[in-house]
Amino acid sequence: MAADVGQLTTAVEVRDLVRRFGERTVLDHLDLTIPAGQFVALLGRSGSGKSTLLRALAGLDHRADGSGDLRVPHQVSVAFQDARLLPWLRVLDNVILGLDDERRGREALAEVGLAGRERAWPGQLSGGEAQRAALARSLVWEPQLLLADEPFGALDALTRIRMHDLLRELCARHRPAVLLVTHDVDEAVLLADRVLVLTDGRVGVDLAIELDAPRSHGDPRFITYRERLLRALGVHPDGGTRARP
């Protein structure tokens, strides 16, 4: 049963959440609280249930059986790996779909660096631009919670770095709570206030990341966080490669 979180000091409250697909229990009495404005990254091995949790929070898990209490804010935006823009609507119309506020749509597009592309068709955007437009579409709603499932997974390394900067900037300005599902440990440590590792259907590791901005991969504390998370994922850090388990 999903309900709005009444007061805004807590964005997400999950109690005793169970999700099953047939005989397979994916989320097993999971508890999670996310304070308002906190940026949380969610790691876990492939098939550990990251997307299942995100979809449960988004109310998009009609195919799963289960139980538990879920409380999320009224205004929730969801971003996926593919931008999911409607190809028959121009970029601005995609951004304001369901809201119908052209001024806010233009502002949001300017915020993500797409001023001047309002009249473009989605097919005319690069992958990174399409993800920027998708972020603008999330922003116009001023969400109290942004759920993002591998939003940068399909982008090249350079575009990914730019998107990290942009997301950090947008989150600092708008302060939504964020749950970012990622396979990328570095991305998690770079962006998040707190990193969770999903293990056996529950939050197995809950790690606060206490690094000053701007965060750097070379910071010894960054490396310590990274190694600890890799170990929790069952990967032995070799000090050199950036593993994507």
Ligand SMILES: Nc1ncnc2c1ncn2[C@@H]1O[C@H](COP(=O)(O)OP(=O)(O)OP(=O)(O)O)[C@@H](O)[C@H]1O
């Ligand atoms: N609609 C579905 N029907 C049946 N099984 C499903 C369905 N969706 C997910 N599952 C199963 O639930 C488990 C968890 O899937 P989920 O997509 O949540 O994992 P994940 O951690 O996000 O994985 P990945 O990192 O590979 O994306 C997997 O074993 C998957 O096969």
